[in-house]
Amino acid sequence: MNDQQLLLLAVMLPFGGAIGIMLCHRWPNLREAVTLVTATGVCVVVFNIYMLFSDGVELTAEIARPLPGLSLGLEVEPLGMSFALVASVLWLITSIYSIGYMRGRDKQNQTRFYALFAIAIGSTLGAAFAGNLLSLFLFYEILTVSTYPLVAHAGTNKARRGARTYVGILLASSIMLLLFAILITYTAAGSLDFQRGGILAGKLDPASAGLLYALFVFGTAKAAVMPFHQWLPAAMVAPTPVSALLHAVAVVKVGVFTILKITVYIFGTDFITRSGASDWLIWFAGGTILLASFIAMTRDNLKLRLAYSTISQLSYIVLGALLATNISLVGSALHISMHAFAKITLFFAAGAILVATNKSDVSDMGGLGRAMPITFGAFLIGSLSIIGLPPFGGMWSKWYLALGTVETGQWLLLSVLLLSSLLNIAYLLPVPVRGFFGKTSDNASYSGIKEAPPSCLAAMIITSLACVLLFLYPDPFYELALNAFGGN
């Protein structure tokens, strides 16, 4: 198999897996086996691509040429490489988790669930390896459409409403703003290729560049910069594995990843700093960081609290992109991976609590940690990593983001970052604290409550260990990030 086919395989394998899953719908064990085999296969393929890529092999593949002068193609570059690594590893872990979760909750339509899950991952990998803006947009939209049934999975009125908000905001923003911005870019630059240094420099005056950049940032509603964030809390009606992988890793990270790619390869950091395109946008990102944290503090439902926390953390990444310095971009790129591992741990724990006890409100969780020590321990580790304390991976990304604000002299933004870290403590730590030391709410004993199914526990343990590991060995992701932004 040559390198081109390997790259195509990485994206096509999940789609093929989806077909396999649908064919095996009568035999649940076989179906789950197909999911696991496909996920493992994708991991192996992506690792192989990584090995080739570190050896300096250039990987590109063309899928189709739908418009004269515009192709749909794949290309490996450092930023997408690190994103693909995270997504493929976490898919495998989530698959293990969701088998325990879905069986534990005895959910309906499981075949549809696993098949669409695979398609969503396929489009995430497609977005990670997208060779130009058109291909990225293609996979961005497939991701929106394929996750819609996952969000609406429960089929209740509430799920239907949540899913409507989800798809409404994501599709509307992508059509009205993002597609519009892509077309303006194409008209101005005559191309949609990703190029180091950007393709727009010298083709737009500063004022239009600012407007176009705003269209991109808000049009990529998956990055959930306020006021386009409402879909993320709405999507929390989905089953927990969906929230975990798609709304902590795949969907939201495709959003911030898109903004990073556009910043670096369409505008170019020089052009952004020179034209001042992001001067006022950074306040939207800064505002989102704080506001979302404040809202998170007021939410009692654990998944909703995590959703607002995600919104806040995503804006860290967006902020790093908007500052457009090498250090801040390295911070952003690192934060994609670091936040992914930490946040998925938190969602896994939230799901495990739900499966084991049917509880979803923080105020009901007093003393629960004593009955479920592993779950609450994992939650604690995830929280500390998100807050950005050593010895957890989250420290590195926050460090570089903070350095970025210092380098650009944005002292106010630096204080926003620091304040937000304090707020993280205020809304995340009460959960394990209450779990381990709180009183049970109604004096009932938790003697009947056991930990979640072993596959859920295993997934949680792996991701929380990864948080520690990423503190000790952030090198692969760090080097990819450095590579993407040409060193500092």
Place this chain on the structure above:
Amino acid sequence: MIEQNLSLLLVIIPLLSAPVTAILPNARSAWLLTLAVTWTCLILAGWQITLVTDGSIISYELGGWSPPWGIEYRIDAMNAFVALIVSGIAAITLPYALLSVEKEIPLEKIPLFYSAFQLCLVGLLGIAQTGDVFNLFVFLEISSLSSYALIAMGEQRRSLTAAYQYLIMGTIGATFLLIGIGLIYAETGTLNMLDLNQRLQPILDHRTVHTGFAFIVVGIALKLALFPLHLWLPNAYKYAPSVISVFLAATATKVAVYIMLRMVFGVFSDEFVRKTPTDHMFLLLGAFGVIMASATAIYQRDVKRLFAYSSIAQVSYIVLGIGLSSVLGVTAALVHVFNHALMKGALFMACGALVYRLGSSRFENLNGVGRQMPWTCVAIFIASLSLIGIPGTAGFISKWYFVLAALEQESWPIALVILLGSLLAVGYVWKIVELLFLRPASDSTATVGEAPAALLVPMWLLVIANIYFGFNTELTVNVADTAARMLGLGMNHE
């Protein structure tokens, strides 16, 4: 031998077989003959388009009378493209028709039904082929009269009212067209399009020519269902037999678009369009049409009516493309003519399948039917994504070109209207998606079975075409581009 007479054969074969079909003794043989005719037409149309994609022209003189005295069939890329769409849709509809027609039409009337169907096909193909304006009017009447009859054959009695409504509006339109043709004939003394074009250029500022032009444009606008002359369309599509909804939705308005393009740019000229307020009128009405029809679609309670309103909106996009009167705009219009035929063909086939099983297309009877009829409903879903213009579908290609054409002229409002139309499409499509997939099933939908394969296969062929032409646009974009250039557009820009 065949190649020399290709252009005429395409029209003459269905014309000759239509009366034969009418006297055939039973339903199946009538269907079989029609099937053979439509597929022959498709092959001929496919052959024809390969001869003209490079920009060459086939000129065929009827009866050996040379133009401008005799009737000339003058086939360029655009004619061949439209003929291919019409015969392609007819050919794919026929396998679908067998079961659907037997269910909806009384057995003894089926040969007459297929006879009328072929006449309609003759009319539409004739319009696409001819190079003579009066001949065009005749074919328009053939297709219109037969479609009134076909719509009136619908199951419900209200199809008679719908057909009558269409008859009145359609006749007014045809009359306007005829008056317009008469006026320009009086000025030039010729009916041949090419000849007309040359003779009209020096006298384009004559009052009579302007009046004739106005009559022609309004007449075609009626057949095109251009806002605000669209009122006949929703009922006609709703109450027609399923097969006819498919065929008319995918071809009739498209052929009207062709007439508009041919008359406005081919007979008159893009210079004339820009000198008069015509282009602004197209842009204004198109923009209103996109917004109003899409917004109205959101409030429909019947799938067929909803898609009928969506058709009006989609035709309005095409009119926007015409109004931009540039190569890119007309390319977008022609690409969308093709792509919209694919979408609406698939959608109305799926609606027909729902009617086949449930006997109704009203919302209250379709709750949660997606679990019982997954193939039909997923077909609706994918074709609807194409309607919205999600990338990876044919609809995206059209949207892309429309916005690009608007941006080329820096008409930001038009670009926004096109995107807003997509947004409204999300609104009405998602109403259907929730209805089919997420609502709890009612008694009638909980027990119904999937539609038979004879309905599903043609439907899914069109669905797959929607995806295929979203990735491979060699046929659509290239032919549309050639056709747009041959209309003489863009000469003044360069």
